Amino acid sequence: MIFALDVGTRKVAGLIGYFQDDILNVVDFDVVEHSTRSMLDGQIHDIKNVAKTIEIVRDRLERRNEIELKEVAVAVAGRFLKTVVVENEIEIPNKTIDEEIIRQLESGAVAKAPVSDETGTELHCVGYSVMEYRLDDFWIKNPAGHKGRKLYVRAVVALLPVQVVDAMISALHKAGLKPSFLTLEPMAALQISVPEDIRLLNIALIDVGAGTSDIAISKAGTIVGYDMVPMAGDEITEAIAQHYLLDFLTTEQVKRRIDKQETIEAVDVTGRKISIDRSSILDVVNPVVETISKSIAERIEKLNLGKPSVVFLVGGGAKLSVFRKKLSEALNLPEEYITLKTVENLNCVKSTKDNFIGSEYVTLAGIAYSSVSASGSIYDVVKINGEKVRLLKLGQTQTILQILTQKGFKLSELLGKPLPALVFELNGETRVIPGKIIGGKKIILNGSEAAFHQTVRNGDEIEILAKPEEEVYTPKILDFVKEINIEINGKDFMKIYPQVLVNGKLMEDLNYQILDGDKIVVKDINIDEIRKIVEEKIGYVSYTLNNETRSVKKMVLNLVNFVENDKEQRYIFEGRKVKIDDILHKQDKIFEIIFNGKTIKLKPKNDAVKVNGEYTSRDKELQDGMQIEQIYWQPIVADALAEIQLNIDEFKDYKIFLNGKPASFVDELKDGDEIKFEIIKKVQSNQP
Missing domain, CATH: 3.30.420.40 (ATPase, nucleotide binding domain)
Incomplete structure (x- = not known):
């Protein structure tokens, strides 16, 4: 028609x-x-x-x-x-x-x-x-x-x-x-x-x-x-x-x-x-x-x-x-x-x-x-994708772009769609994601790849090919935040991220696509905060100690290394499960005793421990619901004798007085007590 x-x-x-x-x-x-x-x-x-x-x-x-x-x-x-x-x-x-x-x-x-x-x-x-x-x-x-x-x-x-x-x-x-x-x-x-x-x-x-x-x-x-x-x-x-x-x-x-x-x-x-x-x-x-x-x-x-x-x-x-x-x-x-x-x-x-x-x-x-x-x-006849077409000739020479736009191709379809640059702030620093062109067509002129500005003559053959699809980069918060990996005893334990504010509001979705003009603040996490987060993740164990209900973290952690690169921060811990010994009261009181007129000091020794009424090792792993009784150490006369390294076997007969009264090896001592040890008869030696 x-x-x-x-x-x-x-x-x-x-x-x-x-x-x-x-x-x-x-x-x-x-x-x-x-x-x-x-x-x-x-x-x-x-x-x-x-x-x-x-x-x-x-x-x-x-x-x-x-x-x-x-x-x-x-x-x-x-x-x-x-x-x-x-x-x-x-x-x-x-x-x-x-x-x-x-x-x-x-x-x-x-x-x-x-x-x-x-x-x-x-x-x-x-x-x-x-x-x-x-x-x-x-x-x-x-x-x-x-x-x-x-x-x-x-x-x-x-x-x-x-x-x-x-x-x-x-x-x-x-x-x-x-x-x-x-x-x-x-x-x-x-x-x-x-x-x-x-x-x-x-x-x-x-x-x-x-x-x-x-x-x-x-x-x-x-x-x-x-x-x-x-x-x-x-x-x-x-x-x-x-x-x-x-x-x-x-x-x-x-x-x-x-x-x-x-x-x-x-x-x-x-x-x-x-x-x-x-x-x-x-x-x-x-x-x-x-x-x-x-x-x-x-x-x-x-x-x-x-x-x-x-x-x-x-x-x-x-x-x-x-x-x-x-x-x-x-x-x-x-x-x-x-x-x-x-x-x-x-x-x-x-x-x-x-x-x-x-x-x-x-x-x-x-x-x-x-x-x-x-x-x-005033037309040129060319072939476009194998079809002969007649094209209006404006001026003495025409470019491929002029010809294709005459035939109804849109510029965005031919040249691709321009994506504008993205400008935002990250911790007060201006960041720019450059704009780019996506899509567009590849042009073959008479069998060879050509640019859109090349001129066309009567009888030329143009082939229009779609360019390979290109993934469009859409910046997300995650691209600018380092993940924090926690490693315990050589194994990855958990991954956490710092707190992020976008335009003053807390942003929990780190896949949020950054918009032009956004102001982003990333709050760093210090080691104490990280340790607390990890311990809460590991959890706590509940127990009673001397009828007092308590709870404590399940593991004892020690930071042994820290590694950082462009993508991550890695905190490397060594850890062990908490033991009964870790939760016992620690005594540091030193008893001063007078022994035969000379003052000696008795340092504290380990307390005895009962779990659910039975004596047990202090190195045993602490478990939920344990009923623990700590029997505090109290020095006895024998501890004083051991402190001065007195060998009883050298004496055939002797007497012990505690604060002027006769005493035995197991009598308990108090700070300032006075012990007197009297030798009655030594064991005779068989040596000439």
Whole structure:
């Protein structure tokens, strides 16, 4: 299905149709006037409003025909049109000339057109027409299928300022459309209304719109050139509006009735009803039409090097009979040689939709017709993933990125999605996680990997491959906090983390994804806190000691090493289970005793221990529920004798007195007690 738009100064017209047997079959069409004066002299000034008008036309056609329209053929006009004649010649030794060779020849010629004018304004090619081909220096109408040594072309190239083309493409994009074909309005009108078999005649075609009068001339079987006059129907409308004090829309309606009614009723801007007769309007209109006609005649005679044989008029502004009369006078041609071309009289157009009639639809039909044959195309043909596609050529060279965006690829899809840098604070220090690009496509140009900025030539092959998926790094608190590993007796016991505050609030989930601007505080844990955490993890054992219920940690720990790296802190403990001895009361009292007049000191010795009523070893492991009785050590006389290392075996008879009284070895001592040891008889020695 062909979708074409004629985006004019006053209105937007669109059609859908199909091409069969060299006939454009129009299925449906629609016309919508701009709500404001969004275009002047054929150039878009309000992109947003023009896009809205385009959307309305597209939506109506989609809704009525139950189709979706994404690509459109369009044409541009403009008051700053510049044309140049270019030439090119290529060698083709013993090779049959095909479409690819012809396109290469024509593209080489178009590439010689200037990229800017004398003021430095950047220019874009909006179309070209071949003036002549020569094969081995002989003129030939169509070189396709022939053989020769060299092929020559001369063509006329139409150029417009970059702003004109960009505005049209921007309006289409805002309306959700992509340009599938773009040409110059008079090229499209000439293509459909001046077929090749009559281009031998010297014909001037004038497309009179609202803002511009576009000119195209054929002679001797070729296109001589293109030009334009920045005056057309709007100048006539404005003259009527100013004379009769009418608003623009009312004036348009009055203008369209000039050739149909002798008297026209209207309401001026004051609200007063007025009656205007035809002769009065013609008095207002004639000077304006005469000025426009003289300007058109001057341009035609300059471009054609004389007056033409015939003039074809198309466009809504050409309908006034006075226009044909004044143009006849300006060109000094009989009025019968100036004819109005209407779309219903074109042999190559058929419409199944009623009312597709009039001169105003010729250019629209020409745009659709030209898009099929790519006549005067400013497109390159390349292959994208094996499929031949036609791409709008903006400027002399195009990059891979420009081509792919024309085809609807999004920049984020091609280049990848940029992730912004992440900035946060960690313990008062600013940390930055740099941004990066994720996703995107890998480009293969003619079999080799290429960059997006590389230029593309006609016939190139582009392959688009997805890049391998890349894991997106999302920073978490855990990435910036060292884990604390506790090792006991050579085995990992537990893992803990320091306390973390995020923006002043305690954050227990260390997998929290850090956000831009977060302020993070990590509170270090000292060894005492770590020891306490570990002991609480190990747990406690409960017991009674001398009828007093108590509890104590299950293990005795000793820190033997500490290791730290970028990822962790490791505390290495040696530990043993707590013993009964660890929980017994420790005595440090020293008893002073007087022995035979000399003071001696008795240091404490181990107490006796009973567990559940039975004596047991102090080295026994402490267990839950033990009933422990600690029997405190009390010195006796024998301890004093042992302290002075008195050997009783050396004495046959002796007496012991404690504080002046007879005593035995097992009598208990108190601090300050006095012991007297009397030797009665020693054991006799058998040695001589």
